Amino acid sequence: MCDANVSATATMAEFGCNEHHQNEVISYMRFARSKRILRLKTVDSCFEELKDSRLVEETFTVDEVRDMLDGLHAVVRGEMEMELINTAHTNVLLLRQIHYQAEKFFLRLQTDISELENRELLEQVAEFEKTDFKATDKAMSVLDDKTKAERALKDLRNVQGDQQLSAHANEISCLQNTVATLKDDYERSLTVSAASQNNLQENLVSAKHELLRVQEQLALAEKELDKKFQQTAAYRNMKEILTKKNEQIKDIRKQLQRYEPNE
Structure with missing residues (x-):
């Protein structure tokens, strides 16, 4: 556990962030993760609803199966499109905050869009998120049991x-x-x-x-x-x-x- 924490901290340090900015990044990652989990639960409920409402017979014709899949596809596609749009708009608001603060000090920030697809950096973020939330979830589980x-x-x-x-x-x-x-x-x-x-x-x-x-x-x-x-x-x-x-x-x-x- 300790070795994993040290590795995660080192991963964030490679981004060139100081401690304060690192905590800000962690806060945003947790926000994004909570939104992602909520949307995945919505997708799960789409499948469960299909099972409960349509899968009531032992056999189905090809047309019936196609009709069910088409309906499920439309619902899931709509959910994912809504989440992607919301994520993009949320990122715009985040960038707005950052640029607004920079303007107070007469700074002109620039973004390198190509870095958003940097596979190495994306893997470092994924590894950090995996390590960070694994420890957090273990602690929160014990705290929940204690509270109960x-x-x-x-x-x-x-x-x-x-x-x-x-x-x-x-x-x-x-x-x-x-x-x-x-x-x-x-x-x-x-x-x-x-x-x-x-x-x-x-x-x-x-x-x-x-x-x-x-x-x-x-x-x-x-x-x-x-x-x-x-x-x-x-x-x-x-x-x-x-x-x-x-x-x-x-x-x-x-x-x-x-x-x-x-x-």
Whole structure:
């Protein structure tokens, strides 16, 4: 893995790009790859739709087969034409950005169209993309598994704890509203007598003390709930999965460090 990363970095270095521009190239390659994958899925769906809607009999005549292939050809050709047009227009927008930035510094950029068909450079780009996305896909797969495990653990805890914590949460909400009301009343009563102000202040302090008491009870209830939950088999299984995924992520980060140290 490390040797492949070093090879990919060296491949991009041969283009004469500095680190910033190399990252910009990588960003565009990832954008183009995502668009390509989406369009290929569309082509796949064209074939699947044909299978589901037309291939319902055991035998077909030559004319029926020709008709199905002609229809499929038209759909796939339209999809590919649309993608090629969109890719060309996207590249025009990319060139527009580059030339616009160059014009700010009074530069006149030139392009060598023949270099776009340089087989050696195209092979280097293909090799870099293959190496880069192979490592990225492996890391993203582990991160997705970790996220799913964490979400499942959170959902399991919520199901078991929501009912017990709901009553405490409602009580705290009511007390908070009471405190807010008393505070507003206290602020509006600054112009009344000192005796009235002291009375309101005492009520406010009392309400705050009651709020702290209920919050303390809620904290104790949450600790007790968490303690009971951690004793369940579901929690132990989820925690074991998360521990394994974290170890995998640490290993992958070590492998990717030489290729993408900033990330």
